[in-house]
Every structure is written in C-alpha cells, then in structure tokens.
Amino acid sequence: MNLFELEDQIEQMYNDAIDPETGEVNMLKIVTYDKMQERFSDIVLGLAKKTKNIEAEAEALKKFKGEIAERQKRLENRSIRLKEYIQGAMDYSTKKLVRDEFITCKFAKNPDSVLIVDEAKIPDDYMKIEKTPKKEAIMKALKRDEEIPGASIKAGKLSLRISITNTGGQK
Secondary structure (H helix, E strand, O other), rough: OOOHHHHHHHHHHHHHOOOOOOOEHHHHHHHHHHHHHHHHHHHHHHHHHHHHHHHHHHHHEEEHHHHOOOOOOHHHHHHHHHHHHHHHHHHHHHHOOOEEOEEEEEOOOOOOOOOOOOOHOOOHHHHOOOOOOOHHHHHHHOOOOOOOOOOOOOOOOOOOOOOOOOOOOOO
C-alpha cells in the first residue's frame, strides 16, 4: 500500500466515523482513524529519514569523487612531468628512438595549430557568436509589466524541505 492509498483510506475512515444524517460519532472508527493518521505520519517520517540518509550518502560520494579527481589530476601531472623528463633526456642525447620489446619512445610531429595573437582583430566570419537570453534582465522587465516577446514568467513550484530536528521524539 502506498501513501496515496493510505491517505484515501484515512479520509474514508474519517467520513465513515461520523453518520452524515444523525451526526453520531462512531468512537471505534475514530480510534482507528487516529491510528491510521499515526501510521501515515510514521511512514512519511520514515521516508523523510531515508531521504536524508540517501542525501548524506550522495554527499559522501561527492566528496569521494572529489578525492578521486584530485588523485587523478596528481597522476596525470606526474605522467606529464615524466614525459617532459624523458623528452628532455632524449633531446639532450640526440636520440630520436628508444625501444625494447614492450615499449617505444620516439618523437612525432604534432599537427599545426592556430595561435590567436589578438582576438579583437579576428573578422566576424571566423568567430563563434553565441546568443543566450539574459534571464535576470528579462525577469526584471516582466515584473515591471513590460512585454518581452518569447518570454513569460513561470510560477515556481512547491518543493519539499526535509530538515533534521533535535526535538526529541515529538510528532
């Protein structure tokens, strides 16, 4: 049973607890209603706690990912420095090829590349021009009741906030 079904049952239980014609209250159904409300709250709170645990695990993974990325960067930098050292040694010795049965070290010419000396002097035909909307300026204009073709205000949606409280076992 999911929360929506449970909520429907709680509502039905509440409606059944009071006779619509006489207004008489069925105390047994009221007690059952209270227990179902409590069960609903317990489920919601349990799911909220699980959500916080998942968020904590995701944060730990994010931190671990950062540590792994740092280690990756250190190894990449070490590899670059070793390659520079090998290149310098081979350059100094004038050897252009060193190899054995497992590995070969040799010089190879990289493809030519473009060096931009002064970007301001490059003709527009050779420039990428990206247009992106200035959302903050558009929002301000729309809030001043200005009409901006192709834009409108999208209402923010409700989002659930789950926070850890230290109130003891209060419900």
